[in-house]
Amino acid sequence: MTCVRLLLIVPLVFGGALGSLYPTSPVAGTVYDAGRQNLVEWIDDDLTPHLQEISVLKVDLYHNDDEFVSTLATGVDPLGQxxxxxxxxDIANSDRYYLQITCEEPPLAVYSAYFTIQNSQTLGQNSTDSTSTLELSADADGVSTVFSGDSQSTLSGDPLSTRMIPNMTGISWVSPTATPVSSSSQNIAFYPTSIPPNFEPTASRNAARGSVDWKFRFVFILWPSLFGLIMAL
Structure with missing residues (x-):
């Protein structure tokens, strides 16, 4: 009678420790981190062969259908669960990874569900900088070039000073620094108007010239003539 009771109690006590290996982690929705420790778990499902009847386990990582990635563990005790x-x-981000758990005795292979592995080192590599840099360079010929992103444009002009020639329709490139003007170059001045310096109308110049000629004739020609005529009378 005692033996019968023991036969009934043993399956109840050890029934949870017996059974075929069934992965419980990772499952669909699990996210592993590349380069870090991640948990693998399994249980018994009460199917043969039982865990105490199988040899040590090997855990391999696969991608997609049958793309081998790496062996994660060998010589694992199946009773550890x-x-x-x-x-x-160095693996890529994907949600198509799965584990293959195998043993040699008896030959057995168990597969987990697809899960995700994220690599924090490659998450930001696909993002691009949306801002563009603006750079200005000027060569010895006075040509200023503007670079913005992948495009560039060229502006012709004097990068040293602001100059506006009379009757000029365009304005050269303005530089934030001013260049002193030497005394030899003061004869060539530029003003933001259409009238050059020291400009006098033609009529004014002719009037002044006529006044000088008239005085010259009066003093040196008319006055001696009048003086001689008076002395003769």
């Missing part, structure tokens, strides 16, 4: 594995740090 948990294991920390390190995912390689």
């Amino acid at each position: 948990a294991l920390n594995v390190e995912v390689p740090p």
Whole structure:
């Protein structure tokens, strides 16, 4: 009678420890971090072969359907039901990874569900800088070039000073620094008007010239003539 009771109690006590290996982590929705320790777990589902009947386990990482990535662990005790594995740090981000857990005796292969591995080192590589830099360079010929992003445009002009020639329709490139004008170059001055310096109308110049000629004739021609005429009378 005692033996019968023991036969009934043993399956109840050890039934949870017996059964086929069934992965519980990772599952669909699990996210592993590349280059870090991640948890793998499994349980028994009461199917043969039982966990105590199988040899040590090997855990491999696969991608897509049958693309081998890396062996994560070997010689794992199946009765441990948990294991920390390190995912390689140089793999790509994807949600199509899965684990293959195998043993040699008896030949057995169990697969996990698809899960995600994210690599923090490659998350920001696909992002691009939306801002463009603006640079200005001037060569010895006085040509200023503006670079913005991948495009460039060229502006012709004097990068040293602001000059506006009379009757000029365009304005050269303005530089924030001013260049002193030497005494030899003061004869060539530029003003923001259409009238050059020292400009006098033609009529004014002719009137002044006529006044000088009239005085000259009066003093040196008319006055001696009048003086001689008076003395003769």
